Amino acid sequence: MERTGPIIVALDFDSRRAAEAVVDRLGDECRFYKVGLELLTAAGPDLVRRLAAQGHEVFLDLKLFEIPNSVAGAVRAAGALGASMVTVHSMGGTGIMAAAVAAARDFPRLRVLALTVVTSMTGTDLADIGIGNSAEEQVLRLAGLAEKAGCHGVIASPQEIAPLRGMLGPDSLIVTPGVTLPGESRGGHARPGTPRTAIAAGASYIVVGRSVTRAADPATALQRVRSAAGL
Template identity: 65%
Template sequence: MDSGRVFVALDFDSNAEAEAIVDRLGDNARAYKIGLQLLTSAGPDLAARLAVQGKDVFLDLKLFEIPASVAAAVRAAGRVGASMVTVHAMAGPRIMAAAVEAATDFPRLKVIALTVVTSVTDDELARVGVAAKVDDQVVRLATLARAAGCDGVVASPREAAKIRAQLGHEPLIVTPGVRLASDGNADHARTAGPAEAFRAGATHIVLGRSITRAADPAAALASAFRVCFEVPRG
C-alpha cells in the first residue's frame, strides 16, 4: 500500500507548530491535510512549501459559494500546488462542475466532494430538514458529485462500502474520522480504524491527533502504516 494514501492532518494554529510535526515525521510522511484552522491563522505558505518538497497536499477548503468564487478558490489551490481540494456536495451540481472545470488547468489537482461531515448524526440531519438517514444522504450526494465530474468524495469509513457498491472502483474515497485502537472518537460521530476503512473501500484515510499529539509522532505513524499494510488492496 502506498504511504501517500495516509494524510496527516496538520490541525494547528501556527506554521511553527505544524512545521515541528513535519520535521519530526520527515520522510516517513508523504501526504498532509491542511484545513481551515491553519489556513485561516497562517495562510497557504506551508502548503506551498510542502508541495515544492514533493509532498501531496490536501487542501480541505470545504468550498460552498457561488460558482465563480468556488472556481477562483480551486485555481488558487492549484497554484499553491495542492493535489486535492474539497467542495461541498450540498452546494449542488453547478458549483461542483465549476470546481471541476477550474481544476483542469492543474493536472495533479483532484476535486473531492464533501458529503456529510463525520460529526453529523441522523438526528442533526433531521433538525436541518433532511429526512434521509446519514448513510443514504452520503450515497445520494456521492452520486451527485460523480455526475458533476468530481474525482471522488469525502465520507466517513462507515459509508465507504455503500459508496463503493454504488459508484464502482474508480472514484477516490477519502475518509476522515479514522482512529487508532488507543484513540477516542473526539469530534467524530462516525468512526472506524484504518484497516476497517481500507477494507470498506477507502482509497485514502486522514489521521490527525492520533499522530500529531502522540509522544512520538513518527512511531505512531509507523504503527498506523503497519496496520494499513496488513490490508490487501481490493
C-alpha cells in the same frame, strides 16, 4: 507502497510553527498532509507552497460552499499553490461542483473531492436542518450528484465506504476522515472507524490527525497506524 501510502496526516494546528515541527519530525515517513481552514487561516498559503515545493502532496480541505464563480476562483488558487486535492461541499449542488471541476482542468494534478456529510453529523443533525434521510442515505445521494458533476471522488466517514465503493466503482477516490485507532477517543467524530476496517472497505486514503501529530514520537505513531491498517 511508497512511504505512508494511503495515509494522510492532518495538520490540525493553529500555528505554522507547530505544523512544521511535526512535518520535520516525520521526515520521509510521510508524503501526504491535510491543511484545513484553521491552519490555512493561521499560517497563510505559503505553508501549502512550501509543502508542495518539498515534494509533499497537499490535501487542501477548504469545504468550498459559495456561488460557482467564487468556488472556481478558489479552486484555481488551490491549484496555483500546488495542492493535490481540494474539497467542495456537495450540499451546494451540481453547479458549484461542476464549476470546481472545470476550474481544476488547468491543473492536471489537482483532484476535486466532494464532501458529503461531515463525520460529526448524525441522522438527528440532518433532521434538524430538514433532511429526512439517514446519514448513509444522504451520503449516497450526494455522492451520486458529485459523480454526475465530474468530481474525482468524495469525502465520507468510514461507515459509508463499502456502499460508496459499490456505487462509484473502483476508480473514484474515497477519502476518509474519522479514522481512529482501536481504543482511542472518537475526537468529535460521530461515525468513526478503524484504519483496518476503512482500508478493507475500499477507502483510497484515510486521514489521521491527533493519533500521530500529538504523539510523543510522531514517526513511531505513524508506523502504528500503518500497521493497524494492515499496510
